[in-house]
Amino acid sequence: MSDTESSPYRHEPVEDWYIVGEEIGSGHFAVVKKVVCKRSGTEFAAKFIRKKRASTSRRGARREDIEREISILQELNHVNIIKLYDIFEDKQDVTLILELVSGGELFDFIAERDVLHESEATAFIAQVLEGLAHMHLKNIAHLDLKPENILLTNRAQAVIKLIDFGISRKIEDGKNEIQMLGTPEFVAPEVIAYEPLGLYTDMWAVGVITYILLSGCSPFLGDNKQETFANICAVDFSFDDEFFGNTSDLAKDFIRGLLVKHPGRRASVTDCLSHPWIKLFFDERERL
Numbered sequence: 521m522s523d524t525e526s527s528p529y530r531h532e533p534v535e536d537w538y539i540v541g542e543e544i545g546s547g548h549f550a551v552v553k554k555v556v557c558k559r560s561g562t563e564f565a566a567k568f569i570r571k572k573r574a575s576t577s578r579r580g581a582r583r584e585d586i587e588r589e590i591s592i593l594q595e596l597n598h599v600n601i602i603k604l605y606d607i608f609e610d611k612q613d614v615t616l617i618l619e620l621v622s623g624g625e626l627f628d629f630i631a632e633r634d635v636l637h638e639s640e641a642t643a644f645i646a647q648v649l650e651g652l653a654h655m656h657l658k659n660i661a662h663l664d665l666k667p668e669n670i671l672l673t674n675r676a677q678a679v680i681k682l683i684d685f686g687i688s689r690k691i692e693d694g695k696n697e698i699q700m701l702g703t704p705e706f707v708a709p710e711v712i713a714y715e716p717l718g719l720y721t722d723m724w725a726v727g728v729i730t731y732i733l734l735s736g737c738s739p740f741l742g743d744n745k746q747e748t749f750a751n752i753c754a755v756d757f758s759f760d761d762e763f764f765g766n767t768s769d770l771a772k773d774f775i776r777g778l779l780v781k782h783p784g785r786r787a788s789v790t791d792c793l794s795h796p797w798i799k800l801f802f803d804e805r806e807r808l
């Protein structure tokens with residue numbers, strides 16, 4: 521019996537239930553399209569994941585990777601994490617029906633603004649931390665956190681949504697021997713050193729993202745991947761006055777607590793949520 525026939529996913533054609541629209545994005549072995557539910561008229565995002573056809577093929581996603589991403593999405597339920605509503609499967613794709621997020625990527629928001637005010641940055645980072653806290657409580661690490669994988673519901677009072685759980689993992693007994701690579705600019709030293717990854721690997725990426733939000737610069741980016749990796753392993757970063765001259769000491773302290781080589785000494789998501797720089801955001805939200 522083929523995988524398709526025995527799988528628990530819906531085997532009707534997606535097109536029977538959804539009007540498939542424009543492509544809104546793409547990732548590894550997947551394209552994301554806007555779709556409209558024929559019955560309700562509601563818009564969703566559909567992630568069409570191309571399946572590997574033969575074990576020797578280099579194209580397509582492995583079944584165990586698809587099933588792992590689905591299992592992780594099914595376990596998560598948080599306002600800052602993309603919601604999974606339905607799953608279809610046919611001969612060539614597994615298709616995830618997901619909530620549609622219309623404000624684009626944080627990456628583009630930063631590019632348009634160059635730098636953000638600290639209050640804007642804390643508003644984004646606090647929500648990333650709340651989504652991560654939900655994941656880390658379930659021992660799930662994202663492992664590919666970067667501005668392209670943080671979407672905004674709108675550009676005004678933006679709610680952020682974490683996406684792309686394609687390399688996410690359940691972390692058993694605090695670490696995982698998986699060998700994998702996220703995006704060079706955002707990977708932690710343990711990823712480069714092929715040492716065990718953990719929830720702490722996400723926290724390094726939060727430090728890099730915060731640094732970028734406040735300065736428009738990437739702390740470790742070199743002229744090539746090797747140089748970037750060398751900068752990361754040396755934890756070679758600084759708060760150049762040209763970009764951080766007006767940044768608070770609290771913000772720099774928050775970043776310093778995350779860009780720490782030893783995973784055991786790196787700030788956890790709980791440490792970050794109680795950091796004074798982030799507490800300012802929550803106190804303000806309480807007050808309003």
Ligand SMILES: COc1cc(-c2ccc3ncc(-c4cccc([C@@H](O)NCCN(C)C)c4)n3n2)ccc1O
Pocket residue numbers: 544545546547548552565567602618619620621622624625668669671683684685686
């Ligand atoms: C759950 O995993 C994913 C969800 C999505 C997703 C879900 C809902 C949704 N609403 C709007 C969008 C959207 C809008 C613009 C660009 C992208 C995205 O493809 N860019 C992310 C790039 N990333 C995968 C490196 C996605 N999405 N994307 C995209 C990739 C994923 O791996």
